[in-house]
Amino acid sequence: MNKPQPPRPIGWRRRARRRLVRPLSEASPADIAIVGLSCRFPGASNTEEFWRNLHDGVESISFYSPEDLAASGIDPAVLANPHFVPAGSLTEGAELFDASFFGINPREAESMDPQQRVFLECAWHALENAGYHPERYSGSIGVYAGCAMSTYFHQLLRNPGFLHLVGHLQALIGNDKDYLSTHVSYKLNLRGPSISIQSTCATSLVAVCVACEGIRSGSCDMALAGGVCIRAPQITGYYYEPGGIYSPDGRCRVFDSDAQGVVFGNGVGVVVLKRLVDALADGDFVHAVIKGWAMNNDGGSKASYTAPSIDGQADVIARAQAMAGVNPGTVTYIEAHGTATAAGDPVEIAALSKAFRRGTKKKGFCAVGSVKSNFGHLDHAAGVAGLIKTVLALKHRQIPPTLNFEQPHPAIPFADSPFYVNQTLSDWKCRRFPRRAGVSAFGIGGTNAHVMLEEAPRRQSLASSRPAHLLLISARTTTALETATSRLMEHLKAHPHLAIADVAYTSQVGRRAFSHRRTLVCQSVEDAVHALESTDARRVLSSKWRGRKRQVVFMFSGQGSQYVNMARGLYRFEPRFKKQVDRCAELLKP
Known part of the structure; x- marks a missing residue:
């Protein structure tokens, strides 16, 4: 189960070293910044690969061979059923886990649901992407998350010998939904609220909403929020039922005239949230801003328990827009729940139209799409998948295509609505207002969630006065x-525009310091890459920390070895050194 850490996008921040280039339209103390992202979705092991797939219109649904299904334990007789569809979407490497990294012994790791393992790794990577080491952060960090029912536990129950070895309580703790968030809090030493959220398909977006509430109320200063769905085994397929929610051919055709259902898949996503005012003050990289959010339930005034409700969805969308203080006419993208079902899609567009018509009569100005067309329905991770997709679209100022759409569903009057389905990669243009988007997630049972996003304020790093920087x-x-x-070398090659001061600062304060260490003094990103590639021992120094903390002092050698302008560079570029030299000079005055 052990594995090396997979490549991850690296986040950088630099305290108080960024200048606001374009202020927010109407910044509010309630605004929440998304300062960190991490995901593992079908076909993508990180956010950069995820965006590449979205950008290129890649469909990441897999179709399994009889050999694949046999290896997963599927009865060959199942394949003969004409309604069996051998399709789904996979999260690669879900069976692997770097247990020793988190101080988990092999037997305990083996008893843990892959959902808990993968979510723990994703939480760690999200904090790294945000540029924070939790034990150096003075505020409290909360965890709000949910997962699907454990199918892995069913596998463990078939092995009573193993259950006897680990104990039933340990197996329960490693598999039950209730322990997902607190496992992360325990292993990462996070002391804010740790709450498991369960709202079926709306779970992970509800987790984001509850996390925003926690930050706004002061329950925590930063929060991890998200969800995970990993089934064991992943390669299974499903039975198509006419009139049900499953697609008959393994394709997800959201809003299309041929839409007949969705494919279910596996994935995990986590975002790191923080008050926008704090994020700006702390020099964090802000991926996007959450301007408003809302949650509700349909109640009993609908056709059935599993049926969607126009009124319930319209209400939650309108309340999120009202909290954000934005007119719906300024919202130019909606990431829909979009299940490609005959009942769900028309209801969703009708509800969106009802909410938007409270503030605008414009037609065809707002793009609509759904990430489910790329890899199906990730169940408890579906909402955060849509959120991360939309954040990446805001960052890149492009709207990805919604796949498998050819003709609009006859029950959806797009021509008379504010919406159109975005079929190709499009530049996200804006004129009078910042780019704004809404993200929806609706759960079976009637729980609805909607989040209003706005692009991050544009900021630029100020030039550092230091001629050289220490990279750790x-x-x-x-x-x-x-x-x-x-990993660092490849990341710097791929992002030569980065400010080396930001990279160095985050390497010093935003990463946990392990025992095997390497240091480099560099002047630019190009210089750092050159030194790391050359492995010059005179520049790239490596050692192992032996557990002793040593103080750093400035020594003045005396004995005539001093010279004019000695330490002038330190005095000029290092404020702390200058302050102490000035203090010594004052003490030496007659």
């Missing part, structure tokens, strides 16, 4: 140190 890399083992060095 650390890992638990020598092998991991080489991997971390390679």
Whole structure:
């Protein structure tokens, strides 16, 4: 189960070193910044791969061979059923886990649901992407998350010998939904609220809403929010039922005239949230801003328990827009729940239209799409998948295509609505207002959630006065140190525009320091890449920390070795050094 840490997008921040270029339209103390992202979705092990797939219109649904299904334990007789569809979407490497990294012994790791393992890794990567080491952060960090029912636990129940070894309580703790959030809080030493959320398909977006409420109320200063759905085994397929929610051919045709259902898949997503005013003051990289959010339930005034409700959905959308203080006429993209069902899609567009018509009569100005067309329905992780997709679209100022759409569903009057289905990659243009978007997630049972997003305020790093910067890399083992060095080098190559001051600052304060360490003094991103590639031992220094903390002092050698302008560079560029030299000079005055 052990594995090296997969490549992840690296986040950088620099305290109080960014200048606001374009202010927000109407900044509010209630605004929440998204400062960190992490995901593992079908066909994508990180946010950069996810955006590449969205950008290129990649469909990440897999179709399984009889050999694949047999290896997963599927009875060959099942394949003969004409309604069996051998399709689904996979999260690669879900069976692997770097247990020792989190101090988990092999037997305990084996008893843990892959959902808990993968979510723990994703939470760690999200904080790294945000540029924070939790034990150095003075505020409280909460965790709000949910997962699907554990199918892995069913596998464990078939092995009573193993259950006897680990104990039934340990197996329950490692598999039950209630322990997802608190496991993360325990392993990452997070002391804010730790709450497990369960609202079926709306779970992960509800988790984001509840996390925003927690930050706004002061229950925590930062929060991890998201969800996960990993089934065991992942390769199974499903039975198509006419009139049901499953697609007959393994394709998800959201809003299309041929829409007949959805495909279910596996994935995990986590976002890191913080008050916008704090994020700006702390120099965080803000991916996007949550301006408003709302949650409700349909109640009993609908056709059935599982049926959607126009009134319920319209109400939650309108309340999120009202909280955000935005006119719906300024919202130019909606990431829909979009299940590609005959009942769900028409109701959703009708509800959106009802909410938008409270503030605008314009037609065809707002794009609508659904990430389910790319990889199906991720169940408890579906909402956060749509959220992360929309955040990436705001960052790149492009709207990805919704796949498998050819003709609009006859029950959806797009021509008379504010909406159109975005079929191709499009530049996200805006004139008078910032780019704004809404994200919806609706759960079976009637729980609805909607989040209003706005693009991040545009900021630029101020030029650093220092001519050189100290870059730090650390890992638990020598092998991991080489991997971390390679990851950093490749990331800097792919992002030459980065400010080396931001990279150095985050490497010093936003990463946990492990025992195997490497340091480098560099002047630019290009200089850092050159030094790391050359492995020049005179520049790239490696050592193992032995557990002793040593104080750093400035030594003045005396004995005639001083010279005019000695330490002038330090005095000019390092405020703390200058302050102490000035203090000494004052003390030496007669």
